[in-house]
Each structure stands twice: as structure tokens, then as C-alpha cells.
Amino acid sequence: MIDLYIPQSEPGIVWKNGVYFHEASDVAKSMFFYVFWGGEYYCRFPYKVDRDYMNSFILFSIREGSLAFNYRDQQFTASAGDIVLLDCRYRNYYYAVDDVRFHFFHFSGPQSEMMCEELYKKAGCLFSGLGHDNTAIPAIIDKIAAGNPDDFDLSVQIYQLLVSLFKTNYPAGPKQVSGKRLNPDLRPALDYIHAHYAEKLYVEQLSKLSNLSLYHFVRLFKKEMGVTPHHYVLNLRLKKTKQLLVETNLTVEEISARSGFNNVAHFIRTFSKSTGGLTPGKFRKMRF
Numbered sequence: 001m002i003d004l005y006i007p008q009s010e011p012g013i014v015w016k017n018g019v020y021f022h023e024a025s026d027v028a029k030s031m032f033f034y035v036f037w038g039g040e041y042y043c044r045f046p047y048k049v050d051r052d053y054m055n056s057f058i059l060f061s062i063r064e065g066s067l068a069f070n071y072r073d074q075q076f077t078a079s080a081g082d083i084v085l086l087d088c089r090y091r092n093y094y095y096a097v098d099d100v101r102f103h104f105f106h107f108s109g110p111q112s113e114m115m116c117e118e119l120y121k122k123a124g125c126l127f128s129g130l131g132h133d134n135t136a137i138p139a140i141i142d143k144i145a146a147g148n149p150d151d152f153d154l155s156v157q158i159y160q161l162l163v164s165l166f167k168t169n170y171p172a173g174p175k176q177v178s179g180k181r182l183n184p185d186l187r188p189a190l191d192y193i194h195a196h197y198a199e200k201l202y203v204e205q206l207s208k209l210s211n212l213s214l215y216h217f218v219r220l221f222k223k224e225m226g227v228t229p230h231h232y233v234l235n236l237r238l239k240k241t242k243q244l245l246v247e248t249n250l251t252v253e254e255i256s257a258r259s260g261f262n263n264v265a266h267f268i269r270t271f272s273k274s275t276g277g278l279t280p281g282k283f284r285k286m287r288f
Contacts, residue, residue: 010047010049011046011047012043012044012045012046012047012048012096013041013042013043013047014042014043014044014099015041015042016039016040016041016042017039017040017041017145018037018038018039018040018141018144018145019037019038019039020037020038020039020141020144020145021036021037021144022034022035022036022037022144022149022154024151024154025151027151028109028151028152028154028155029108029109030110031110032109032110032151032152032154032155033107033108033109033111033112033154033155033158033159034107034108034109034151034154034155035105035106035107035140035144035149035154035158036056036105036106036107036108037105037106037144038103038104038105038106038137038140038141038144039103039104039105039141040063040101040102040103040104040138040141041100041101041102041104042099042100042101043096043099043100043101043102044096044098044099044100045095045096045097045098046095046096047095047096047100048093048094048095048096049092049093049094049095050093051088051091051092051093052091053088053089053091054088054089054106055088055089055108056088056106056107056108057085057086057087057088057106057107057108057112057116058085058086058088058092058104058105058106058107059083059084059085059104059105059107059137059161060078060082060083060084060085060086060102060103060104060137061082061083061102061103061104061134061136061137061138062078062079062080062081062082062083062084062100062101062102063080063101063102063103063138064080064099064100064101065079065080065096065097065098065099065100065101066078066079066080066096066097066098066100067084067094067095067096067097067100067102068094068095068096068097069084069086069092069093069094069125069126070092070093070094071086071090071091071092071093071094071125072090072120072125074124074125076126077097078126081128081129081134082126082127082128082134083126083127083128083134083137083165084125084126084127085116085119085120085125085127085165086125087113087116087117087120088106103137103138103141104137105137105140105141105144107158109155109158115162115166116162118166119162119165119166122166123165123166127165127168129168136157136160136161136164137161139157140154140157140158140161143157182224183220183224185210185211185212185220186210186220186221186224186225188209188210189206189207189209189210189217189221189229192206192209193206193229193232193233193236194236197233197236197237197240197259197260198237198240198257198258198259198260199260200260201233201260203217203218203229203230206229217229233260234270237259237260237261238259238270238271238274240258240259241255241256241259241261241267241271241280242283244258244259245280245283245284246284252264252267252268252280252281255267255280267280268280271283
């Protein structure tokens with residue numbers, strides 16, 4: 001249960017749309033993201049919220065003006081177009097800097113803590129430059145206000161919003177080599193990797209192909225591809241081994257050698273780690 005306390009009259013609120021409450025189903029609470037309540041506020045000084053603890057997470061979408069925050073030993077100001085994500089189990093204090101209009105909603109769910117904490121570690125709690133993603137929070141509140149929203153739809157919208165924050169702030173994984181945004185300096189190295197992935201590859205060799213220093217090559221590669229050169233090669237080799245396991249009758253030893261894994265034991269350990277414990281032999285027997 002969440003400890004609910006919302007003052008009937010809060011100084012500094014000029015007008016508000018809501019608060020709208022939603023009672024999620026037991027299934028939603030056990031499996032999905034779900035909403036407690038949300039609304040839209042237009043505030044000015046002396047509006048403030050000083051919250052010691054609440055067992056929920058809160059997302060803000062700042063529409064106009066500025067809202068100042070003190071959270072987890074950080075002080076920052078969110079302005080129009082920004083999104084803020086807080087874990088209310090940590091003390092949080094926020095207040096109107098000037099006239100401010102914002103949407104917000106409190107939510108929870110089995111994956112909320114993990115996703116929100118990972119976002120905080122990687123990108124903090126203030127997100128800017130999100131474009132159309134900044135309309136997601138008002139859209140969720142509109143559904144609550146309309147009454148009897150579908151729990152599954154709400155969960156999908158919250159999940160998509162959190163994923164968009166991940167994608168905006170740091171790469172989630174390797175990007176497609178053929179992507180139009182690829183820095184052309186990496187093309188020679190990537191072409192070489194895909195042609196020679198079964199051979200021994202050295203980062204120094206790849207950096208020379210791109211006419212970059214080792215330091216700048218590794219930094220650019222990780223920025224563009226989302227992983228280091230080592231992990232990119234490893235992921236490519238693992239993809240090739242899976243194709244060979246499914247499409248050929250080659251032995252595990254032969255596949256290991258053809259994919260750049262000269263040590264079969266190392267190949268089996270690496271493969272099992274990437275598949276959640278499936279050995280190459282078990283993987284081959286699966287029905288796809």
C-alpha cells in the first residue's frame with residue numbers, strides 16, 4: 001500500500017487540472033507498470049513540496065516556466081520541455097522558481113525500481129531535448145482523467161517513455177553498420193571487421209585503418225556503436241556461431257574455429273553466458 005497524503009489546499013497553486021486517481025487491477029500491480037494518480041498544475045511562489053518518503057516514482061513534464069529540485073544531494077532546475085524522474089522513496093523537495101505549468105503522475109510496478117535506478121546512474125534525473133516524447137506524460141494523464149483507462153495500455157505507455165529516456169541519453173546497444181548516421185571514419189574498420197571476424201583482430205590495427213589514434217578510435221567507436229571494439233567483434237562472432245549452429249551440421253569445434261574462437265572451452269563459456277546458460281549443443285536442439 002502507498003501512504004497517501006495530498007493537501008486539500010496548497011499555497012502557490014493558481015489552478016489545477018486534477019488530481020485524477022486510478023486504481024489499478026491486482027494483475028497490473030503484480031506484472032505491469034501502473035499509475036496511482038496524476039494531474040496538471042499551474043503554480044507560482046510560494047508553491048513547494050517537501051516529501052520525506054513515498055513508496056512511488058514520479059514523472060514531471062514541464063510545459064511552461066521553471067521548477068527547482070533538491071534530490072539526492074543534487075540541486076537543479078527543470079524548464080519548459082524538460083522531463084524529471086524521481087524515486088520518491090528518497091527525500092525530494094521541489095518549488096516554483098517563477099510561474100510554472102507542469103504535468104505529473106505517480107507510478108510503480110515490478111520493474112520500476114530497476115529501470116529508474118539504472119537511468120539515474122547513467123543519466124541522472126533531468127532529461128532535456130526530448131521533442132515528441134514530452135507529450136507522453138500529458139497523454140497518460142488524459143487517459144486517467146477520462147476514467148477507467150486500460151491498465152495494459154497505461155503500462156505500455158510508461159514503458160515506452162522510460163525506454164525513450166534510455167535511448168536519448170546513452171546507447172542501449174550496437175547500432176546498425178548500415179545506419180545513415182554512422183561516422184564515415186569508422187567505415188574502413190567496420191568493413192574489415194565483418195570481412196575478417198574469424199581472424200585475430202587488434203584494436204591498434206583497426207585504428208590505423210580509420211586513420212585515428214588509438215584513444216580517439218576507441219572513444220569514437222563506443223560513441224557511434226554503443227559498445228567497445230572488443231565487444232562489437234565478440235557480438236558479431238556470437239551471431240555467426242548461432243547461424244552456423246542452426247544452418248549447418250558443423251561440429252562445435254569447427255564452428256568455434258570458423259568464428260574466431262580458437263579455444264573451444266572459452267567459446268562454450270562465452271556462448272552460454274550470452275544465451276542465459278544454453279550451451280551450443282542445447283541451442284542447436286531448440287525449435288525456433
